[in-house]
Amino acid sequence: MDFLVFQYPMITVQACLDGILLGVLFALIAYGMALQWGVMNIINIAQGDLVILGGYIAYFMYLYGIHPAWGVIVAPVIMYFVGIAIYKLVINKVVDRDLFISILATFGISILFMQLMNFAFGADVVLANSGYGTTMLFDSNVVLPNSKIFSAFISILFAVCLVIYMKKSKLGRAIRATAQNARAAKILGVDTEKVYAATFGINAALCGVAGALISITFTIHPYMGLPYTIRSFMIVIVAGLGNLPGVAMSGMGLGVFEEFADYILGTEFRIGSVFLLLVLILVYRRFKLSRKREYLK
């Protein structure tokens, strides 16, 4: 236990800001997960691996002398097609089955991706340097790397664009209709097969954006995907499906929670505390649900 965070008030400010910037990024990944979970009833264990793959796209651009920030445009385009390909090869065969089958299938994809990335890109930890510098606040007691600010800004931008797209476009309406009732949507002429493919593609594209941002802000490695899957899973569970403001809020909440867990419990419990929170929330939800059922009786 460490109560440094209370002794130095500036640390509290720092932790909150760091957490929020980080949380926005998590929320972007989680939004993709919520989208396809809601539409296709698939929990994508390979979510984190798609993120890492997006990161590698930005990294390779950086290697070839292109500024990695362009990765936020290139990575989603490539990842969209990767997503479609995964859908056509695997997901469309499990989309109507029960949740367990889809978890197994995406778990398999996750392992395959890890190994393929390791094979293709090597096991070295890599990163892309943006050279964005730092913003100092409060007499340089609070420091915010501009890369983090940039990634939060881009995440918000993409999230907003997506919301508008979902509301206004034809495909967006079709996706929402399919999420509400796939059968009814089909009867009314929506090509649900296409909608599913597009949804999975959009999810992969969002992962691509997030991955490019992570390669600029943190580090990437073929085996680093799982923590991102877990975090987005958790954010979605807290927020519920189809609740975008909820996803954003719970993403930021998780970011801040992680930072404080880091300061108070120690860095070693950072990811552990996320798991613990996940268990607590699941227990709480179950508890709440069981009470509801009793009431209905």
Place this chain on the structure above:
Amino acid sequence: MKLNKIILSFVSALVILFSTSVASFAKVVGDKIILGAAISLTGKYSSNGVHTQNGYNMAVDRINSMGGVKVGGKTYKFDIIYYDDESNPKRAAQLAERLISQDGVEFMLGPYSSGLTKAIAPVTEKYGVPMVEANGASRSLFTKGYKYLFAVLAPANLYLDVAIETAVELNGGKPVRIAQAFEQDAFSQDVRLGILDAAERTGSKIIIDDKLPKELNDMAATLVKVKQMKPDVLVVSGHTKGALTAIRQIAEMKVDVPMLAMTHCDAAKLSKQHGKNSQYALCASQWHKSLTYKDDFFKDGMTYAADFEKEFGYDPPYQSAESSAALLVFKDAFERANSFDQKKVRDALAATNMQTFYGNIKFAPGGQNVDKPMVLFQVMCDASGSCENKVVAPLKWASAKLIHPIPKWSER
């Protein structure tokens, strides 16, 4: 049906015959001494696994081309059977079993990393197979009383205590305040123990003691604490991830600390990935090419580095150098034992006392090399932004003067 049965029994008879025949004469076949090694060629350690394999191969070629190993008046050549352990300790232990009981290997070379060496050591010990390893530095390997394990490298707890001692010395002999962040794995925790020892010896105080998770890619929290508490030394060890993350975030957050000591800088290609931001970082290394140790096979560090670069196309990290040294140790032991009897070779290994291009080698009863100090190098960059690692401690090997304290970010 009947035909199927006949074919089946014929095939199985062949398999049995083949496997037994391999087992019966695999250790020394004709003029070949066959060593076994499980190495991480895939999985998360694959980069360093390849460095290890390249080091082994380089030494095998060199020893074979320079006359081989002379035992009992006959000349033998080295050959290595490799298996890929997929960076997985369980797999490594299985492969060690397989190498020994199926392939009949009687002498082993170590895998990459402390964790995998820990998995293999009980197996080699059980069968009494001498193993010379070059990439497992965890102290716990040398406290278990293993009789057949020999490590050419210095144990992990010695990696960075030189840094603490240097810091105290530069502080006029007065104790220093230390901040440290270590990953939670066997190796890094041993480095941590070394720092704790050094702190106790010098009366220094540890003011931040963070443990980093395995999935680490953000250590901003630790660095914020460092910013607030202003320690004299910051020590970070978390394999390549730790080194890369630390440098990125220290530069981004403009953390000023007089001394920054780390491990795995050259494996992380720190100066290549981070350029000038990595400047002044102090790194523990088992070996550096500028050291002036000598032997008959590779001459010295500079020649080794040049030859290695010619063959594999990159500057050798210390992981390759120490792996090459393992073969030199085996050759020396075989010749002194003048026999392929495992016990005799083991005793000869235990009595090793030699110099290689990599350093002096002399084993303690626990199996660790006690005759080779760690070196510290500092990343130094010139105005054009090209960076180089220069040895700064111990003074005997220093090729440049330690820059201390590290200039503040505002003055760079």
